[in-house]
Amino acid sequence: MSSPQPISPQPIIPPTQNQQESQADQFFNNIAANPLASAGLSVAQNYLNQGDQLLKSQLGGIFSFDAWRYYFNVNTSFVLKKILMIIMPYPFLGSWERKYVIGEDQSKLYNVPQEDIYAPDLYIPLMGFISYVLAIGFYYGSKGTFTPETLSMTTTLCLILISLEVMILKFLEYMLFNYSSDFRIYLSYVSYVFVPVLMCTFVGSLQIPYLTYIALLFFGTSYAFFLYKTLFGSLASIQTEENKKRIYSICVGVFQIILIFFMMK
Template identity: 35%
Template sequence: MQLSGQRQRKQVPNHGSFQDPNIMDTSAPPQMSNYGNMCNPYPTPPPQQQPQHYQQPSGNSFYNQEETYNMNVQEDMSMIYPSQQQQSQQQVFPGQQFVSDPVVANVAMQYGSQLADQGKQYVHGQLEKYFVLGKLQYYFAVDTAYVLKKLGLLIFPFAHKDWLRKTSQNEKGEETKAPPRLDVNAPDLYIPTMAFVTYILLAGFALGTKNKFTPEDLGVTASTAVVWLSIEILLLLFITYLLHVSTRLSYLDLFSYCGYKYFGMLVVIIFGLLLDSTGYYGALLYTGTTLVFFLVRALKFDISGRERRSSLYVLFVIALSQPVFTWWLTRHLV
């Protein structure tokens, strides 16, 4: 009996971490949280800390709260969607680093300036070829001395002896015809233009003296004179082509020589206003004679043909048509 009691009191030795599963450990109470997690298939996430910018400010003002909320929303949106300016600053083009090189930039600028100069020269050459803007500079290169000498030559050309055109050298060293300010025999467009404008104004004055003036008459007079001058030039060009007459005259030269009749028309109108029809026809006869003499002497060196008769025919057509047009454009003013 005593041996059996000792056997009952004999304890089972502890071998490390081994523990009998049938024996429950009552030394510590069970963790209810772990038991709950084991039983709940959807565990509750741990509470997250609220961002600082969503915390409401102290105070009871509703407007302050709303303003703070809007600022917080804008900050969040700027973090999620960056602005377009930031994207453009962050974006890098493939050739940006290459273009920013100062050596490459200088070469590109020099090349661009050379292309611009070449384009300017090409456009200038085309304008001089197809337009008369560059050529008009020659016909308006006049001064006061030239204008006075030319007007005296138109009024009394009989005493003039030297009718040959003078020559001069340009910037390239080429020999060209001298401009009007250096040669009184050179044609110009300054005197014909000024005489044409004065003729329009004087025609309006002459119509006013007869109580026939209307503002529309100035436009009619100007358009009529321009149309007849154009018809005259086209007719002369057609005659020279038809008769195979070669001429060194350009169409601007023809405009110049045919435009000198406007100065004679001024003289005719003034004498007509002062002396009526007698002064008109007397002035028409004198100015017509001087104009024919002037044109024959000035154009005979520039017109030549296969036959001398054809060139003389063209020359006299140009000269004799001027008094006819003078009478046609001034007869209704006296």
């Protein structure tokens, strides 16, 4: 009696390329035939397209030379009046709404800073930022503790603080009013803080007892009032939510006093 022959394992034949393509086509055809899956893909595609358009528009706005040039279109008269408005805003009565004309497409075309004292600019903030960094370097140099890292650390800290404040304010503006301003507007508004900080730093260098705190109280409250009026005027295009706009502007202004005290330290 002969012994049974061993059964050899059958080789596994991988599917051919045509079979793989057929299976893939069948899979996508099943998805296309499913209304729920098709709706989900359509919604996802719409969100991706919107996100791509938003990203392109934001990046295009960031690197747009014309958009940045608007905020540096200033003259000597504007700079002097604006600085006076920051440190002594109380005589400037009435609404601080920006001036504009209606374009052919019915959009608002705001006047450049040198034509409107209430327009935001970035020339004063930039000069204030540079002056503040140099003042910090001079302060540590007078004490014999200056190092090159002092300037880099001061610059980095200021940029982080300003960037965080701009992002927080834009987020709050969108959440509260469903409205989004150009980030350069907030960059201008919050960067005006270097003007009162420099004034307080100068007064503090006189080393007169309690004079620094008096300067902080005066210039801090002045800048808080300035920012309140400025923000409230910039939100004038929002016809409703008057109380919410007022509270929002007051809270942002009061926070600046804390920020000035921190930057002086």
